[in-house]
Amino acid sequence: MSTHHAVPVVPVVPSEIVDRLARLDTASVSDALDSLGIRGVLSGVAARVPGARTAGLAHTVTYRPVDASGKTFHNAANYLDDVPAGSVVVVDNAGSTDCTNWGSLLTTLARRRDVRGTVLHGSARDVAEIRAMGYPLFSTGVTMVSGKNRVELAATGHKVTVGGTTVRPGDVIVADDNGALVVPAEHAAEVAERAERVEGTETAIAAAIAEGLRLDEARQRFGYAKPWDGPATGEHRA
Structure with a gap:
């Protein structure tokens, strides 16, 4: 019986996706992975x-x-x-x-x-x-x-x-x-997109706080509960 392990085959991730992930904070990438249960x-x-x-x-x-x-x-x-x-x-x-x-x-x-x-x-x-x-x-x-x-x-x-x-x-x-x-390679594109949305949401919240909005109000307005969906205004999110 062979003792060699099969080499896993994974999709090739385009360099453009790797470069997008390189620009993101690991905290944002982690949130994106969490949203996918990974x-x-x-x-x-x-x-x-x-x-x-x-x-x-x-x-x-x-x-x-x-x-x-x-x-x-x-x-x-x-x-x-x-x-x-x-x-x-x-x-x-x-x-x-x-x-x-x-x-x-x-x-x-x-x-x-x-x-x-x-x-x-x-x-x-x-x-x-x-x-x-x-x-x-x-x-x-x-x-x-x-x-x-x-x-x-x-x-x-x-x-x-x-x-x-x-x-x-x-x-x-x-x-x-x-x-x-x-x-995981097969989720790289979606994770990059969701992580970018996370950072967009947090940027919007930070800007609102800088303008004087309460933290709880800013989080509710811009959808902090699901930041990977991207920032939205209060009329779009309860």
Whole structure:
């Protein structure tokens, strides 16, 4: 019996949709996903470079532990030479923070290859250098302990689970200071549209408050209960 896992087939998301998602706040994208009953948050993953934001197609990578007493070098990160430009690398080390799965050398290569960012279900190191480069990095933890000869590459291009949420290669990763989430490829266009409406609704509410309207009145007038429907005036919403 074969032990190979089937590679999930997902629709190709047009670059225009990815670019629209890149301009949106993750809070708005999360609201849009909620409106469709889709879990998107990659729980436990935090921003490591303040102000950095990104969106791109997920390129998934899975690590597994190895016997640290061995002397063989495992070349754990050589996969990066083949990551397509415009991707966000999603690394699954089962959430372990015992050793690192990303550092400054990989960041330098990622920038040269036009990789848009990295999401680690695991730990990073060299954070000061990565911040200096302004590279979008998100991880479960931070440690100085090398992953060399502690982990090895198990697979690329297979679905992974991060914080209880499934990420498939080709899904859209959106990340900013709030954290990271995944938008399933087949819902990317609708999520982008709904998230844009969320931001339109909240902009309308903020403008009304600035003009002196009470918060509760502004929320009712512009439909805060369902912001993904877009802003509307009081005569259109009760």
